[in-house]
Amino acid sequence: MKDKAIAVLLAIIMVLNFFDVITDISLGVPTWHIVEESLIVLASAIGFVFLVRDISNRTKRINQLKSELDKSGIQLKNISEEMKHARIKYSEVINEQFNQWRLTKSEQEVAMLMLKGLSFREISGVRDTKEKTVRQQASSIYVKADVEGRHEFSAWFLEDFMEPDS
Numbered sequence: 001m002k003d004k005a006i007a008v009l010l011a012i013i014m015v016l017n018f019f020d021v022i023t024d025i026s027l028g029v030p031t032w033h034i035v036e037e038s039l040i041v042l043a044s045a046i047g048f049v050f051l052v053r054d055i056s057n058r059t060k061r062i063n064q065l066k067s068e069l070d071k072s073g074i075q076l077k078n079i080s081e082e083m084k085h086a087r088i089k090y091s092e093v094i095n096e097q098f099n100q101w102r103l104t105k106s107e108q109e110v111a112m113l114m115l116k117g118l119s120f121r122e123i124s125g126v127r128d129t130k131e132k133t134v135r136q137q138a139s140s141i142y143v144k145a146d147v148e149g150r151h152e153f154s155a156w157f158l159e160d161f162m163e164p165d166s
Contacts, residue, residue, distance in 0.1 A: 007051045014044035094157060101144040110137045115154060 021037045094115070098108045106127075113123045120138065124131040138150065147153045 003051060003055050007048055007055065010044050010048040010051065014041055014048060017041045017044065097157075101141075103141060103144060107137050107141050107144075110134055111141050111153070114138065114141075114150060115157060 017037050017040045021034055021041060024034050024037065094112070095108070098111060103111060109127060110123055113126060118126065120131050120134045124134045127134070142149060142153060145153055145156065147156060
C-alpha cells in the first residue's frame with residue numbers, strides 16, 4: 001500500500017514537472033532551468049517505472065506463494081487423511097496382537113494407554129481405578145506378552161518401524 005502511494009506521488013511529480021517544462025519552454029525560460037526540470041521529470045519517470053515493476057513482481061510472487069500455500073494445504077489434508085488411515089490400521093494390528101496374547105478387555109485398555117505414554121497414575125485416573133490395580137494389570141500384560149517391562153512392551157510395537165542399522 002505504501003509503495004503504491006509512493007508510485008502515485010512520483011507520477012504526480014512527473015506529470016506536474018512535465019507541464020512545468022512545457023510552460024517554461026513557451027515562456028522562454030533559460031535552458032539550464034528547462035534541463036534541470038527535465039531531469040526531475042526523467043528521474044521521476046525512472047523511479048515510477050522501477051517501483052511499478054517491483055510492485056508487480058512482488059504481487060506475482062505473493063500470488064505464487066499463496067498458490068503454493070493452497071497446494072501445501074491440500075497435500076497436508078491428504079497426508080492427514082493418510083495418517084488417519086495408518087493410525088486406524090496400526091490400531092487394528094495392535095488390537096490383533098492383544099487378542100493373540102489373550103489380554104482381557106481391561107488389560108487391553110491399560111496396554112493401549114501405556115503405549116500412548118500415560119503413567120500408571122494417569123491410567124488409574126482415566127480408568128477410575130486404583131494405581132495398584134493398574135500396576136497388577138501391567139504385570140499381567142508383561143507376562144502374557146513375554147516382555148520384561150514397560151519399555152520392552154512399547155519397543156515391541158515400535159521396532160518394526162525402525163530401520164535396521166547398516
